[in-house]
Amino acid sequence: MSNKAARNLFIFGSLFFFVIFLGLTYDTMGKLDGRAPEITEQINAGKMVWHKYDCIGCHTIFGNGSYFAPDLTKTTLNKPKSYLRQFLMDPKSANPNASMPKLGIRAEEADDLIAFLDWTSKVDTNGWPPKPILAAAGGVAGKELTEGQKVYQSHGCSACHTINGIGGTTGPDLTRVGAKHDRAWLVGHFKDPAAFVKNSAMPKVEAPETDIEKLTDYMLTLK
Amino acid sequence: MSVKYQSQKIAEYFYTFAVVLFLVQVVVGIIAALQFIWPSFFILNFNTIRTLHINALVVWILTGLMGATYYVVPEESETELWSLPLAKLQFWATVVAITAVVLGYIWMGLSPQANSPIMGINPLNEGREYIEAPRWADVLIVISVLLFLFINFMTMLKTKKWTGIQGTLVGGLLVLALMYLPGMVYSKSMVKDQFWWWWVIHLWVEGAWEVIAGALLAFMLMKVVGAKREVVEKWMYIEVGFVMFTGILGTGHHYYWIGTPSYWLWVGGIFSSLEPVPLLFMVWDAFRTTREARNVENKAGLYYTVAHAIFNFVGAGLWGIIHTLPQINKWTHGTQITTAHGHLAFYGAYVLLVMAMIYITLPSIRGVKSFNASRAFQSFWWMTISMVFIVLTITGAGMVQVYMERLMGLDYVAVKANYNLWFWIIRAIFGVGFLIGVGIFVIDFFRLGKEPVPVVTAAPERA
Known part of the structure; x- marks a missing residue:
């Protein structure tokens, strides 16, 4: 293969795959809204709170982030909202063993954030995170x-x-x-x-x- | 031996800034490692420390690549840079902007309320991993990169010697600049936010940056062992071609679980599984080209070039492919397995790349023919052995986490605080080992060519 042929393979091959990628992106963008609940003003306000406190600097969401603290994608499905609200405003008052610092999150910010996390918990994530195999088996085998x-x-x-x-x-x-x-x-x-x-x-x-x-x-x- | 064109010396400015940030990155990395053991260790919380750790990394790699480009383009174009004062301005503007961003992160870390939105925009920290830099800084970064590309393009235009290496290098940098833009748009949907965010992150590190690495690998092989241009350029095209063929659709491995349609499981699974292939080509290329080389003057340069090719394949390739299939990734996604991959991939693909370029170009910038390479080897082994153990401990922690948290259903905090404690302790110890390696490198960087080379005399003849 000549150098020119190798170069053309690189340039046109890359363009070919990028065009396919653009096509898939276009298709995906049309489908995303159908896979998640509608976004209200409060949910968006909660997302802004998420960014303001750089929550992703410790936590993950949809599994992406910093792996230092729990993933929060489905957290509102498991924890009572009253608990989450108190925890967000003053973590150690809700759980003395918490290592999360008190960041100064206000009551309305906590409510917005919980609305946002409620939204992420309802997004169709293709079954992630999976149910733990051993715990899902329930109780102790056979008992x-x-x-x-x-x-x-x-x-x-x-x-x-x-x-x-x-x-x-x-x-x-x-x-x-x-x-x-x-x-x-x-x-x-x-x-x-x-x-x-x-x-x-x-x-x-x-x-x-x-x-x-x-x-x-x-x-x-x-x- | 000295540089052919005086303006190539601008590279040293960028290298110096990169080396200083490398030291900062590793020091804050150790603080972060200790916070895994004691979460409240240090005045800044983990989120700020980690932001500094990963931003320092991205910025020092980028400035290192900018310096390398300012060295390569005049040499390939056979002319001085189009405008040296403008390149210096670009350098100092970048330093000032980056310093302001870092001070902003620290301010926000000390007082989170300072990041309250002003007209809907967070002024100090965007709260998005890797691209935390606030919007005003995004604009400055784009201006800086455009100015940088403009200077290099005008230099190439002076002589119109369109070599494959500089074309590929600047092409990769252009894609890098363009792919920063999708990260600058706010979306109300966290799903769309992460979708476009991956355009920046993935198409950088598994696209544009690997193309730049391919071009620089070709340049370094020519410089160090005098390889023939026709041969290295042909292989470069094949390597970077396969990087793009697999890497672009390989983005799909980030679209498994973030709320995107399930066809990405197929697209991402198939194409990302092929991503190690071009990296294996690069290893083969590096070995094939250097095997026959005799009388290599710059042994440190050769060493780092080949090590870069190997660890790029191991870190980015092997440690990536182990968890890239959706049926595996379903269990490993969002665990320490990803952290392990990130550490070895960045070390092999980009840390060693920039260091190799420094060892290959710095001697001629300083105007010395040869230099004492013993510190270069010492720092290599301190860093590499430490990094391998850091990665093994994090991989071990990830396996424990996947088993106990994901399969057994134990609580995240219980697994992290109790069952993985030893891994965190050993990781921190090897972090100090890595810092020692970096320290030796930093000393070597500032002293290289400034001290007398030990004279190697011929062995005394004896009967």
Whole structure:
């Protein structure tokens, strides 16, 4: 092959692939709005807050960012909004173990940011992030869940709390909670957490009385 | 040996700024590594430190490439630069603008409210990874790059010697400048924001920058071992051609999970899997060309050139392909695996490239025929061994993270703070090793050609 032929291959080949890329880009741009909810003024304001505090300097969103702190794409699906709001304004008041600094995010900024994160959680991301294979299998292989464990699962408690190493770290570890509190405390706390723990960021457990009892039975087995 | 054209010496200005920023980048990198162990270590939070770490990298590589271009273009065109004062102005304007941007990042880090939008624009930090520079700085950067391209283009126009190397080099730089523009448009949709953002990031590092690397590799092979122009230019065209054929549609591997249609899984998976191929060509090219070379005067230059080709393939190629297929990437996306790839790819593809260009062109800029290369080798091994271990520890951390967080469903914070702690500690230790290597290089850069070369006498004849 002559040098001139090699050069032409480079130039025209690159142009060829770039034209295909432009075509795909055009097609994609036409499809994006259908794959995400409509963007309101508040969602856009939340995106501006995201940029203002350089959130991507620590977190990732759609998996892109800095890998220093959790991905926030689907965070509003797992964490109660009241918790997120308090956390954003003063992380350590909501979770004493938080390493996120207090950035001075105002109440309305927190609401906007949560609206924005609610939007990202509803974007069709081709199934990312995937459901963890082992946790999705549910419970321990072959073993029936108790009534209390079912309530624990259906309310998504493990998004914030850990039992035996599985679960979130935003709320206290419950592995030995039955040794720390009695029935009356647990029942009362489920109904109104803030009355028992100052500044608690946990939402009230909205469930029938029987479910609260089952959940309490389960907690008392954790010793 | 000295430069053929006096204006080539402008390259040293750019190299000096690049070398200083390299040192800054690695020092803040160590602070960032310590923050993985103690998040509240240091007065600036991790986001500011990381912004400084990656911006220093991008800027020093770019200024290094600018310096290299100012050296290559007069030599290829066989004439002085079109305007040396204008090139100096471009240099100082760049330094002032970059310094202002850095001060802005630090100010914002100390007081986040200072970044409150003014007429809808964040004045200090755009809050977008890699291109955090605020809009006013974007404009200055574009002006600087356009002025830089204009000076080089006018120089080429003086003699109209359109060599393949300088055509490819300036072509790559032109694409680089154009691909900065999609990052300057605000979109209300985070999906569109990231879509165009990848045009900048991907089409830079896996497109335009690799084209520049291909052109400079050809130039360096000619300089160091006296390879024939016809041969190196032909292979250069084939290499950079395949970079573009695979790299342009390879952008699709960033469009798997950000809210884009699923056909990108096919496009990105197929084309990005082929991206290592041209990088392997470059390794083969470097070995084939240098194998027969005898009596190479600039051994450090040769060493760095071949090392660049190898680590470009290993870092950008191998560490990329391991997680580029969608069925794998679904689990690894957004984990430390990406960080590991980023570190080895930037080191191999661009850090070693700029250093190779410095070792090849600096002796003639300083007007020396030969120099003591021992520090060049020392710094190479300190840096390379440290970087390999940094990458292995981050890869290990990534594998633990993928398994425990993504497969088992453990909490992100628990995995990072407990199960990966040792990896962070070892990474920080090798970070210090890397800093030692950089320190040796910085000393070498400032002393090269300014101290007497140890006289190598012939071995005394003995019976």
